[in-house]
Amino acid sequence: MSKQTRKTIIAGNWKMNKTRKAAQELAEAIVAACAKHNDLPEIVVCPPFTALPEVLAAVKGSAVSTGAQNMDYHPSGAFTGEIAPPMLTDLAVKYVIIGHSERRQFFGETNASVNLKLKAALEHKLVPIVCVGETLDERESDLTDNVICHQVAAALADVAIESVDPIVFAYEPVWAIGTGKTCEATEANRVCHLIRSTIDGYYQSSQKGAPAAEMVGNLIPVLYGGSVKASNVDEILSKEDVDGALVGGASLTVEDFLPLILSAQKRKQGSLSKGAV
Ligand code: 13P
Secondary structure, X not given: XXXXXXXXXXXXXXXXXXXXXXXXXXXXXHHHHHOOOOOOOEEXXXXXXXXXXXXXXXXXXXXXXXXXXXXXXXXXXXXXXXXOHHHHHHHOOOEEEXXXXXXXXHOOOOHHHHHHHHHHHHHOOOEEEEEEOOOHHHHHOOOHHXXXXXXXHHHHOOOOHHHXXXXXXXXXXXXXXXXXXXXXXXXXXXXXXXXXXXXXXXXXXXXXXXOOOOOHHHOOOEEEEOOOOHHHHHHHHOEOOOOEEEEOHHHOOHHHHHHHHHHHHHHHHOOOOOEOO
16 A cells, blocks of 8 residues: 555544434534535544444445544453443444543543553454644643654554554644644644654564564554644645544534535545645
8 A cells, every 4th residue: 555545534523512413413414415525535423422323323324434532442341431342343333533632631541541442442443543642831842753752652562563554643732622723734744744754663673673664654544633624624634644634623513524524535636735744
């Protein structure tokens, strides 16, 4: 697979929004809007757990896939309040977001638990969208690259190179989430590129003495997330290393989300001008 064939993905993270009825209505509206277009990118919606069955039913047979926003890594057991990977596969959920900064910030998610969840997702044939990103303090202390490299390498610990293929990464600078402050497109592109080179570096160094690993970083979709909206999406998705977007606020209505889907469609078709690193 070459980088030209990397999937373009537009994913909506609905976070803690929408009752079942509201989620169903939004999913139906997105499906209806998408039905008017061909050659769409991969479209993913991630409703709260409670609305997954309604959303799965609404998107069935359409171009829209469904993801969960989190999961535990144990297959079952005494973990009150948690959701296990087989419960998601039982519903036919395709994607799962892992390590979102809100999980890291408010719910004790660590690089170690992200790694366990990533391995559990792969084992259960769920497509993991692994989120990494620096806080404002880290950026201002010039620690962005250290933080990103560390989060990426820690997420991949003990993941065999043969298993990397389905993984999706998302660069979500914490300071750009829900703040209206978008990371400058060139900088988003630079960090997405850094994620790829970190993946390559990780597998080259872990292959110790073996022939250089294939450049797997080039095969993996890397998304940008943080205040993506209709007014900035074209510029962000025009960048070489940004394969799509993980969207919060602007995924909550079809009016806001459709322009992002159509921008990703243009990227997929090669009609957004590409800016290199
Ligand atoms: P916003 O698009 O609301 O900034 O949220 C981004 C995000 O956290 C997606 O996971």
